[in-house]
Amino acid sequence: MGRTEYYYDNTAPKANSLVPASNLLVVNEAGEILLQRRRDTGQWALPGGAQDIGETAAQCAVRECEEETGIIAEVTGFLGVYSNPSHIVAYTDGEVRQQFEVAYIGRPIGGEPTINDEADGVRWVSPENLTDLDIHPSMHEQIGHYLAGTYPYLG
Template identity: 35%
Template sequence: MVQLVGAGVLCLNPVGEVLMVRRADNGQWDLPGGRVEPGEETQAAALRELREETGLNGTVPELLGVFSGSDTLHTYPDGNTVAWVTVLYLCQGVQGVAQAADDAREVGWFGLSALPSARSAVTERYFHTLAARRPV
């Protein structure tokens, strides 16, 4: 097992919906994000992953939280397991039309009370952190 640094973005549109992507590797819904490349700033990585997975360009995001622990373990189809330390940003401004790309099978906007049920434990933590920060 290896530990990697990831960066992701929780995007909210003007009507309060959140952008989610369905992962191609396990079919679960998650937030756009991925590995931070060596020497890359986490904020730049989060915006790059947003663009790669959805085609959207984000505005300067604000830090929402840093997530690590047993619920961040992810086993890939090839059997490799990664322990992620994910820096998550909140972005309330995006430009473009969302389209699934890269390793995202689907992309969609969901109301916070109508999120898709196929989510990981760490994705649940992301939404609990958002709710604690700003009542929904």
């Protein structure tokens, strides 16, 4: 399913959906951040996705991380709630979703970076190399709050 992201864009369609999702900002012992390159947008992002019925937001973050990156992680902290009505994602099936993400901080406990049907690239990135990558502004915001120590963010 294709998607188009709108970020503070006056031409964005009106949202018709709000889906709870969770992200996991995983940091290894070297201080590098785990990122995946999304196949649907080509941009680098934190692992994350929609919460399933029967799981907590934290369980969702851990599951999505393993599914999208191959890295098994555990939650070590809370980064924030990101619910920006100016961040809209339009899907080809007609769903137009307003951003709603609960973001956690985690550490790796197993696995290896692995590409899959959602990510065509997975790697650890040092903070000084983040500007070399095409990262969506909403992901930059979350990573920036972590790096600046300005969390939990309740937006």
